[in-house]
Amino acid sequence: MTYFGDPAVWLPWTFAALMGLSILIYVVLDGFDLGVGLLMPLAEEAEKDRLVASIGPFWDANETWLVLAVGILLVAFPPAHGVILTALYLPVFVMLVGLILRGVSFEMRAKAPLAQKPLWNAAFFAGSLMAALSQGFMLGLYIMGLTWTLPNVAFAALTAVFLTVGYGFIGAAWLIWKTEGALQTRAISWAKRGLWGLAAGIMAISAATPFVSERIFDRWFSFPSIAYLWVLPLVSALLVGFVWRQLGRLPRAHDRAAWRPFAAAAALFTLAFGGLAYSFYPYVVPEKITIYEAAAAPESLFIILIGTVFVLPTIIGYTILSYYIFRGKATALKYD
Amino acid sequence: MDTLLLSRIQFGANISFHILFPTITIALGWMLLFFKLRFSLTGDQKWMQAYMFWVKVFALSFAMGVVSGITMSFQFGTNWPGFMEKVGNIAGPLLAYEIMTAFFLEAVFLGIMLFGASRVKSWVHTLATFLVAFGTTMSTFWIIVLNSWMHTPQGFEMIDGVAHATNWFEIVFNPSMPYRFVHMMLASGLTVAFLIAGVSALRMLWGDRGEDVKTALRVGVITAASLIPLQILAGDFHGLNTLEHQPAKVAAMEANWDTGPNVPLVLFALPDEKTRENRFEIAVPNGASLILTHSLDGVVPGLNDFVDDQGQALHPPVAPVFFSFRIMVGVGMAMLLLSWSGLYLLRRHGAGGVPRLALLAFSAMSFSGWIATLAGWYTTEIGRQPWLVHGVMTTQEAVADVPAGMVLGTLIGYLLVYALLILAYISVVTYLARKASRGEPYSARSYPRRGETGLRAQATGEAL
Numbered sequence: 076m077t078y079f080g081d082p083a084v085w086l087p088w089t090f091a092a093l094m095g096l097s098i099l100i101y102v103v104l105d106g107f108d109l110g111v112g113l114l115m116p117l118a119e120e121a122e123k124d125r126l127v128a129s130i131g132p133f134w135d136a137n138e139t140w141l142v143l144a145v146g147i148l149l150v151a152f153p154p155a156h157g158v159i160l161t162a163l164y165l166p167v168f169v170m171l172v173g174l175i176l177r178g179v180s181f182e183m184r185a186k187a188p189l190a191q192k193p194l195w196n197a198a199f200f201a202g203s204l205m206a207a208l209s210q211g212f213m214l215g216l217y218i219m220g221l222t223w224t225l226p227n228v229a230f231a232a233l234t235a236v237f238l239t240v241g242y243g244f245i246g247a248a249w250l251i252w253k254t255e256g257a258l259q260t261r262a263i264s265w266a267k268r269g270l271w272g273l274a275a276g277i278m279a280i281s282a283a284t285p286f287v288s289e290r291i292f293d294r295w296f297s298f299p300s301i302a303y304l305w306v307l308p309l310v311s312a313l314l315v316g317f318v319w320r321q322l323g324r325l326p327r328a329h330d331r332a333a334w335r336p337f338a339a340a341a342a343l344f345t346l347a348f349g350g351l352a353y354s355f356y357p358y359v360v361p362e363k364i365t366i367y368e369a370a371a372a373p374e375s376l377f378i379i380l381i382g383t384v385f386v387l388p389t390i391i392g393y394t395i396l397s398y399y400i401f402r403g404k405a406t407a408l409k410y411d
Numbered sequence: 412m413d414t415l416l417l418s419r420i421q422f423g424a425n426i427s428f429h430i431l432f433p434t435i436t437i438a439l440g441w442m443l444l445f446f447k448l449r450f451s452l453t454g455d456q457k458w459m460q461a462y463m464f465w466v467k468v469f470a471l472s473f474a475m476g477v478v479s480g481i482t483m484s485f486q487f488g489t490n491w492p493g494f495m496e497k498v499g500n501i502a503g504p505l506l507a508y509e510i511m512t513a514f515f516l517e518a519v520f521l522g523i524m525l526f527g528a529s530r531v532k533s534w535v536h537t538l539a540t541f542l543v544a545f546g547t548t549m550s551t552f553w554i555i556v557l558n559s560w561m562h563t564p565q566g567f568e569m570i571d572g573v574a575h576a577t578n579w580f581e582i583v584f585n586p587s588m589p590y591r592f593v594h595m596m597l598a599s600g601l602t603v604a605f606l607i608a609g610v611s612a613l614r615m616l617w618g619d620r621g622e623d624v625k626t627a628l629r630v631g632v633i634t635a636a637s638l639i640p641l642q643i644l645a646g647d648f649h650g651l652n653t654l655e656h657q658p659a660k661v662a663a664m665e666a667n668w669d670t671g672p673n674v675p676l677v678l679f680a681l682p683d684e685k686t687r688e689n690r691f692e693i694a695v696p697n698g699a700s701l702i703l704t705h706s707l708d709g710v711v712p713g714l715n716d717f718v719d720d721q722g723q724a725l726h727p728p729v730a731p732v733f734f735s736f737r738i739m740v741g742v743g744m745a746m747l748l749l750s751w752s753g754l755y756l757l758r759r760h761g762a763g764g765v766p767r768l769a770l771l772a773f774s775a776m777s778f779s780g781w782i783a784t785l786a787g788w789y790t791t792e793i794g795r796q797p798w799l800v801h802g803v804m805t806t807q808e809a810v811a812d813v814p815a816g817m818v819l820g821t822l823i824g825y826l827l828v829y830a831l832l833i834l835a836y837i838s839v840v841t842y843l844a845r846k847a848s849r850g851e852p853y854s855a856r857s858y859p860r861r862g863e864t865g866l867r868a869q870a871t872g873e874a875l
Contacts, residue, residue: 132522135477139510139518145484146510149495150503157492161811164489168821171482172828178478179832182471187839372575375500379507386511390519397519400530409526 082377087370089380090151091359093387094144099348101140103245103341108134110246112177112203113239114265115196122258123196127181129253129405134181136394138174148359151376152369155359162221166209173205204239211238218284218351220361233279240272245344248318248336251325253405259326259333266336267322273340274315277347281308284354288362291354304353311346314339415810417818418490421825423792425482427785428829432476434784437551437596438603439469440544442630447537460623461630464847465607468840470525475836477518482825490818491799493809498574498800501567501582502557509553517546548596555595559588561800562791563656574803586656590649591791597642598787601746602780604638607631608753609777610844612770619848625762632757632773635750643743647702653791654703657801658712659726660794664736665699666729667713674699674711679737682729687715727796731789739786742779749776778837 108130118126149156160167176198184195215231216223247269250262285292295304318339321332357365370376443466450458484506487495495502523531523539531539566581567574576582608631614624654661666682666689667674676698680689700709717726749772756765799806 132526135474135521136515136518138477138481139514142481142484142514143510145488146506149484149487150499150507153495153499153503154492156488156495157811160485160488161492161813164811164813164817165821167485167489168824171485172824174481175478175828175832178474179835182474183835183839186467186471186843187835188842371503372500372573375504375576378504378576378579382504382508382511386515390511390515393519394515397522400523400527409529 082373083370084367086373086376086380087151087366090147090370090376091356091366093383094147094151095348095352097140097144097147099345101137101144102348103344104133104137104140106242106344107245107249107337108137109177109203109207110242110244111249112199112246113207113243114246114250114262115200115203117265118258118261122261124407125254125258125405126250127184127199128407129250131181131405132397132401134178136397138178150379151371152359152364152366153371155364155366155369158360158364159217159221162223163213163216166212166216170206170209170213173202173207173209175202177202177206207239207242208235211235214238214280217361218280218287220287220363230283234276237272237276237279240269241276241344244269244273245337245340248340252334252337255330255404263322263325267319270315270318270322273343277311277343280347281350284351290362294354307346307350311343314343314346318343412815412819414813414815414818415807417815417822418810419806421818421822422486422490424822424825424829425479425486427788428825428833429476429479429483430784430788431781431833432472432479433547433551434599434602434780435472435606436469436476437547437599439465439472439606440540440547442603442607442634443469444537444540444544445630447540451533451537455622457622457626460621461627464623464843465627466525467843468606468610470521471836471839473517473521475832490811490813491809492811493804494799497572497804497809498567501560501564501574501576504576504579505553505557505560505582509550509557513546513550513553517543517550520546551595551599552592555592556583556585556588559591560585562591562795563587564800564803569803587649587652590645590652593645594642594649594787597638597645598780598784600638601635601642602784604631604635604750605746605773605776605780606778608635608750609774609779610840612765612773613777613841614844614848615765616767616770616774617845617848620763624848628765628773629757629762632750632753635746636754639743639747639750643747646740646743650703653794654712657794659714659717660732660791661703662712662714662717663727663729663732663794664790665703665711666733667699667711668715670710670713670716672700672708672710673697674703674709674713676702677733680733682733684724684729725797727794732794735786735789735793739783739790742783742786745776746779746783749773 111126111130115123115126145156148159180195180199180202184192184199187195212231212235215234216227218234219227219230244266247262247266251259251266254262285295294300318336321335321339325333325336327333355361357367359366359369443462446458446462446465449455450462520539520542524536524543527539528536560582563586565585566576566578568577569575607627611624611628611631615628650661650664662668665674666677666680668687668689673696675694675696677689677692677694680692680694682689697707699711701707703709703711714724714726714729718724753765753769753773756769760766795801797805797807799809
């Protein structure tokens with residue numbers, strides 16, 4: 076255990092990195108399937124089954140990354156888990172009810188009597204909306220230090236809207252990749268309308284975060300970090316421009332480049348997330364508790380790490396396998 | 412009501428709703444694997460038809476289980492932050508191993524199991540079915556390990572009020588774990604056996620005489636009849652284990668106030684904690700002594716041993732534990748009676764000739780496993796009170812400092828959603844059975860076996 080130096084330092088760091096990775100994977104993967112749920116009311120009746128089919132084999136595993144992320148918070152940083160989740164009691168409740176409604180409607184809309192289908196479609200949309208809004212709200216409140224003051228709540232309400240539009244955008248980008256014909260064309264126009272939300276959201280968060288604390292401000296705007304950090308917003312802006320250009324040229328012959336908007340969206344989420352991680356490290360509860368203070372006992376973390384080293388690559392491996400098996404355009408979901 | 416009680420009710424409501432669905436998917440996964448393997452071996456279409464019907468129920472139950480399970484992982488933090496702060500070093504790795512070895516396995520391969528049959532080779536699909544069933548069982552294992560450790564903790568030391576692991580083998584194989592794991596696995600098996608038998612009986616009542624339905628009825632009844640004696644035996648062993656480690660719980664289950672020999676078995680009573688006696692008691696002399704110590708004059712612990720100097724009770728609330736235990740045993744006895752009668756009727760008349768009355772009885776018992784499982788969990792979990800981790804921390808110490816009004820508001824929200832979803836779930840399962848008994852769409856289909864192709868091209872299986 077001492078090969079890498081003090082385990083009370085590198086173990087919390089490793090678990091913070093793992094938690095960050097899980098949250099990022101969750102936001103990208105469940106982001107696109109929540110986004111598809113958000114787009115449901117915009118689709119024609121006949122297209123709705125195709126929308127659902129495009130996420131059918133994946134959504135379950137996508138949500139598991141949320142369980143892993145909150146699980147790592149729970150097991151690796153127990154005191155932080157309590158502080159964060161009690162502060163977010165109400166938005167967590169809204170998110171959970173949303174996720175429940177959504178997951179259940181997913182099955183019910185296909186299995187309940189046909190007359191009930193519009194009802195479950197509506198519940199599917201409502202659940203996706205509740206989950207997306209509450210996650211955006213939690214993001215905003217977390218950035219503001221988890222205190223319920225009026226300006227903080229107003230900012231959180233703003234990030235709630237932005238993240239929801241952002242999810243809608245990555246959902247549309249997913250549909251561009253996984254569908255064809257008229258639906259694909261419509262997805263392209265949805266993506267164009269959603270791109271602003273993502274861009275505005277990233278800008279709002281980037282602009283607000285440095286003013287949350289002097290420490291974060293200094294991390295960004297003091298020499299030498301500023302000398303290379305300016306690359307981050309530049310690359311983000313270039314990506315937004317790239318997506319906009321791509322969307323204008325799609326669909327192309329032989330469905331070329333249909334994957335690019337999604338890849339660029341994932342890259343944008345990653346950059347924004349990287350920026351946030353850079354701002355808040357080493358704090359797990361903003362400006363209050365660091366990952367080193369909140370970490371569980373090294374021997375317990377070590378036991379988990381041993382399993383993680385073997386299991387996480389396996390999980391990533393069979394997740395990729397699953398996406399490979401269900402590659403290509405979404406077809407009607409059938410059990411046989 | 413205060414935050415503590417409301418939080419307990421909220422957690423109880425969430426976990427009660429959640430456990431309904433894993434109880435079905437744990438054993439139904441193995442049942443589907445059995446159907447699939449039987450089909451691969453015999454090529455008889457009825458097995459695949461049974462598979463195609465029950466895989467829908469599985470998918471629905473699985474989704475309900477996943478989404479209600481996410482709720483649980485958040486509730487630790489929102490309502491019980493003290494739990495992880497004090498015993499997080501033990502509970503954390505156990506939960507982490509559940510997520511890593513079970514959740515992802517089942518979630519990813521579920522996609523392949525449900526929608527991948529036409530995209531992968533038949534053996535890969537069978538393997539995916541196996542991995543899903545295996546994943547649900549691993550999940551059961553880890554969560555039962557943690558739950559059992561909360562009842563019979565060992566393998567740790569307290570340093571500055573925080574538990575630190577000293578021996579992981581002792582933690583995982585804590586004294587009540589093997590009993591609880593077996594008891595829960597059998598409970599799941601029985602729940603699924605009665606669900607399959609009950610829904611198949613319902614379809615037969617509706618005039619469906621397909622081979623797949625008769626086969627499913629037979630499988631359900633035989634599974635139920637073989638598991639119920641094992642479950643009664645396992646329950647007895649589990650009870651003796653509880654007597655050794657949590658005598659106060661057993662005293663509450665039996666509503667026995669005074670420690671002593673020749674304790675009667677209370678069949679019915681209204682336990683009164685104010686006067687500390689039973690009202691309207693009906694009891695069998697020496698019964699409790701006989702069951703718990705296997706001798707007529709064995710000494711059985713009484714509740715009055717678990718009261719502190721100030722007269723404060725250190726034992727669980729008596730009435731809920733006493734009644735839930737009786738409900739569980741009562742349902743178990745009904746299961747024994749019905750499954751063995753069913754077995755006799757199957758032998759005598761064949762699956763097609765089971766009398767109407769028996770079919771009615773089976774369909775009435777479709778969800779009896781849920782009642783017994785919930786009653787059993789209430790017995791053991793309320794029976795652990797006032798402790799959260801037996802002898803280590805009380806429930807009171809773990810509860811979050813959030814306003815009671817907020818807990819009450821969200822509790823009402825959860826209850827409404829849950830009530831609605833349980834109704835929807837039962838009605839959709841019934842609807843699926845109704846639709847299938849009208850012969851759509853499985854009976855006209857034929858499914859290719861391993862190595863056969865061609866039929867798949869005309870597959871008209873129902874779109875999800």
